[in-house]
Amino acid sequence: MQRKITLEEHEIPTAYYNILADMPHKPDPPLHPATQKPVTPDDLAPIFPLELIKQEVTTERFVEIPDEVRTAYTMFRPTPLIRALNLERVLDTPAHIYYKYEGVSPAGSHKLNTAIAQAYYNKQAGIKRLATETGAGQWGSALSLACSMFGLKCKVYMVRVSFEQKPYRRSMIMTWGSEVVASPSSFTNAGRAILEKDPASMGSLGIAISEAVEDAATHEDTNYSLGSVLNHVLLHQTIIGLETRKQFEKAGVYPDVVIGCVGGGSNFGGLALPFIKDKIDGTAGARTLRAIAVEPASCPSLTKGEFRYDSGDTAGMTPLLKMHTLGHDFMPPSIHAGGLRYHGMAPIISQLYVDKLIEAQAYEQNDVFGAAVQFARVEGIIPAPESAHAIRAVIAEAQQAKEEGSKRVILFNLSGHGHFDMSAYDAYLAGKLGDVAEVTKSATVAR
Numbered sequence: 001m002q003r004k005i006t007l008e009e010h011e012i013p014t015a016y017y018n019i020l021a022d023m024p025h026k027p028d029p030p031l032h033p034a035t036q037k038p039v040t041p042d043d044l045a046p047i048f049p050l051e052l053i054k055q056e057v058t059t060e061r062f063v064e065i066p067d068e069v070r071t072a073y074t075m076f077r078p079t080p081l082i083r084a085l086n087l088e089r090v091l092d093t094p095a096h097i098y099y100k101y102e103g104v105s106p107a108g109s110h111k112l113n114t115a116i117a118q119a120y121y122n123k124q125a126g127i128k129r130l131a132t133e134t135g136a137g138q139w140g141s142a143l144s145l146a147c148s149m150f151g152l153k154c155k156v157y158m159v160r161v162s163f164e165q166k167p168y169r170r171s172m173i174m175t176w177g178s179e180v181v182a183s184p185s186s187f188t189n190a191g192r193a194i195l196e197k198d199p200a201s202m203g204s205l206g207i208a209i210s211e212a213v214e215d216a217a218t219h220e221d222t223n224y225s226l227g228s229v230l231n232h233v234l235l236h237q238t239i240i241g242l243e244t245r246k247q248f249e250k251a252g253v254y255p256d257v258v259i260g261c262v263g264g265g266s267n268f269g270g271l272a273l274p275f276i277k278d279k280i281d282g283t284a285g286a287r288t289l290r291a292i293a294v295e296p297a298s299c300p301s302l303t304k305g306e307f308r309y310d311s312g313d314t315a316g317m318t319p320l321l322k323m324h325t326l327g328h329d330f331m332p333p334s335i336h337a338g339g340l341r342y343h344g345m346a347p348i349i350s351q352l353y354v355d356k357l358i359e360a361q362a363y364e365q366n367d368v369f370g371a372a373v374q375f376a377r378v379e380g381i382i383p384a385p386e387s388a389h390a391i392r393a394v395i396a397e398a399q400q401a402k403e404e405g406s407k408r409v410i411l412f413n414l415s416g417h418g419h420f421d422m423s424a425y426d427a428y429l430a431g432k433l434g435d436v437a438e439v440t441k442s443a444t445v446a447r
């Protein structure tokens, strides 16, 4: 039985896939926070390069990947598609389980796929420096490496709770040559305003985004870079699903269920969107495909959020996005899956959820770490706590297949490894990890 399905470097896709060409209902447009009118390219020009603004709005089905970006991808792509034979055996399930392993990237996750593309387009536009936020540190470290590859400077606003929990992610960011500060920081108006109200604030992705956007808007040579949520980020991540489709073709397999964890929606979208295209097209074998987005019970934007316009950040500086949201001032509890602590969701993923083209599930973190440990003990790889949410849902699906005595092919995105999350594993193994069953939704109306 073949365990790994691999591709050659020349088989790396030459174009990203854009689901905006095929969605039955397109997401509503982003609105300017002051005028409440749809944002124009000119509104975005102070913080994004033109090529990325074009990618944000294009409805072309395929967007060519520049040669330099494809060459940079060969550092770690194509990534392997692996059959989880040992997990299947211990679960005693008739299901076949495959995972696309994005943790082979030098930064340890899928985030490098869009970091490389974003650094490239900013460099092409003559930008010298990028500012960004990071939750778990995965995105900050990926962008830091990408900036180093393309000769850009970079400043990372890292959510304070992760800054303290993950000192080695900080070290990685600095090793690749970027500056990293704990957010909220005293470097921006947004950060100072939060610190004034709550000097002990542990931060959130929403706050860190406000700081990075402000940094970019107030420095001529600096642009802002976002690691998830936006259309162009999901576009870049489709390289994951496009490769996977080729790998399955080689093996003569097609998935019945596609699963990914969701923070802002990019690794799930990256894997699932090319398959959802097949479903929308009514391709044989894909009509009954199910795609499941998995989130933490403590930050359940899809399963408990409202679908409405809301700000992408805490200070209300970003455009208003039509998405599932817990409210832009929602302060998620300090769960260890820092990359999933975001109040909102990608507008593309939100619209697909409304249109019932995808499903969503939420799990408590002890349950998630249980699944992570079970996976690590048989498959070897220690998953990032974010990715472990997907594993939890995979196990539920495989158990259901067993109960029903039905075979099914389950595909999931192992979006990153957890080598810098061992303190969270320690806490779980010592029985010290709490669950947050009840989450209060913010009632704040969008500004």
Ligand SMILES: Cc1ncc(COP(=O)(O)O)c(C=O)c1O
Pocket: 109, 110, 135, 136, 137, 138, 139, 227, 228, 229, 261, 262, 263, 264, 265, 266, 267, 268, 338, 339, 340, 384, 386, 387, 415, 416, 417
């Ligand atoms: C390993 C990993 N997986 C998933 C995520 C969630 O982000 P997204 O939903 O954009 O894939 C993160 C975010 O930091 C991450 O580090």
